[in-house]
Amino acid sequence: MTLGEEFRIENYLGKIGEVSGKSKFGEVKSGGDLAITDFKVVEVFRDIVWLQAQPKTGRTHQIRVHTSESLMPILGDSFYFPEKIAVFLTAPRLMLHASSLRFTHPITGVVTELSLDLPIEFVEVLGQLKT
Secondary structure, eight states, X not given: OOTTOEXXXXXXXXXXXXXXXXXXXXXXXXXXXXXXXXXXXXXXXXXXXXXXXXXXXXXXXXXXXHHHHTTXXXXXXXXXXXXXXXXXXXXXSOOOOOSEEEEEOTTTOOEEEEEOOOOHHHHHHHHHHTO
């Protein structure tokens, strides 16, 4: 993957099982809901890629499933991290962060946009990747 590269993952997601009483989702051939996520490569490290994800639909665990099934699981995701991928870096939590949200308020109709800086845990992990 190269810096600035953009790609889209589009498939149908549905419940594929349960793990410890929690629903697990994945790509299904029938009976699922359309899930679309646009991705952009923000930075490339040795074996890790920092992605910006923009979901076009709102399916349960959509970004986590799309990255995991593309063999690009999110650091710190113990639920969707495939066992066949070697881990050389650990994360203190799921490294998934909504840096901005934009929505139309359901009652007032006003378009609202919120943004937030990266949490300190993200900054620390990025620092480890850059060394």
